[in-house]
Amino acid sequence: MKLILISDTHAYHQHLQIPDGDVLIHAGDLTRIGELKDVVAFNDFLGTLPHPHKIVIAGNHDFCFERKPDEASPLLTNTIYLQDSEVTINGVKFYGSPWQPWFYDWAFNLRRGAEIREKWDLIPSDTGVLITHGPPFGYLDKTSRGDHAGCEELLKAITRIRPKLHVFGHIHEGYGVIEGQHTTFVNASICTLDYDPTNPPIEYNWSQGQ
Numbered sequence: 001m002k003l004i005l006i007s008d009t010h011a012y013h014q015h016l017q018i019p020d021g022d023v024l025i026h027a028g029d030l031t032r033i034g035e036l037k038d039v040v041a042f043n044d045f046l047g048t049l050p051h052p053h054k055i056v057i058a059g060n061h062d063f064c065f066e067r068k069p070d071e072a073s074p075l076l077t078n079t080i081y082l083q084d085s086e087v088t089i090n091g092v093k094f095y096g097s098p099w100q101p102w103f104y105d106w107a108f109n110l111r112r113g114a115e116i117r118e119k120w121d122l123i124p125s126d127t128g129v130l131i132t133h134g135p136p137f138g139y140l141d142k143t144s145r146g147d148h149a150g151c152e153e154l155l156k157a158i159t160r161i162r163p164k165l166h167v168f169g170h171i172h173e174g175y176g177v178i179e180g181q182h183t184t185f186v187n188a189s190i191c192t193l194d195y196d197p198t199n200p201p202i203e204y205n206w207s208q209g210q
């Protein structure tokens with residue numbers, strides 16, 4: 001099963017060259033400032049892609065999914081939308097969640113510590129692919145100012161659950177891959193720090209029993 005990983009396209013999806021694969025995953029920030037029209041445009045774009053399975057979560061820019069959930073998520077007709085929820089494809093459990101530690105009063109912000117931990121406690125222990133908008137602490141989470149913006153509580157959850165793959169974005173300048181002992185970490189941000197949509201999608205080959 002070939003997974004194609006993208007994130008943080010911020011309405012620049014039309015610039016992308018997306019490789020073929022079995023599952024296309026978008027880890028949030030599909031819009032600029034969370035407008036419904038950007039969701040419609042992104043969904044239309046998804047409709048042109050051949051991937052048999054598509055999974056999308058929201059990010060901190062995607063306000064409409066937090067403020068108008070009854071209007072926003074039904075617009076995504078060409079993909080599965082996950083929000084603290086799961087889907088199983090070819091026997092693999094994918095779990096998606098948009099929350100991140102408080103970040104300049106954007107969407108899906110929660111306080112570090114107990115408040116955000118409640119969300120990570122919902123992740124099923126048999127999750128194979130975890131999709132969150134924000135990174136875990138210490139993994140591809142370094143900002144241009146040199147701070148680690150990732151979530152400590154999320155790292156604890158990953159250490160416990162050991163998903164084979166963790167896909168996220170949010171910190172554009174953290175784009176890249178780290179092979180951990182139990183988990184491969186992918187920051188799939190397409191946009192750079194300056195919002196140039198120039199980072200290529202990342203491919204991941206899922207093999208059973210690996």
Ligand SMILES: [Zn+2]
Binds near residue numbers: 172
């Ligand atoms: Zn972003």
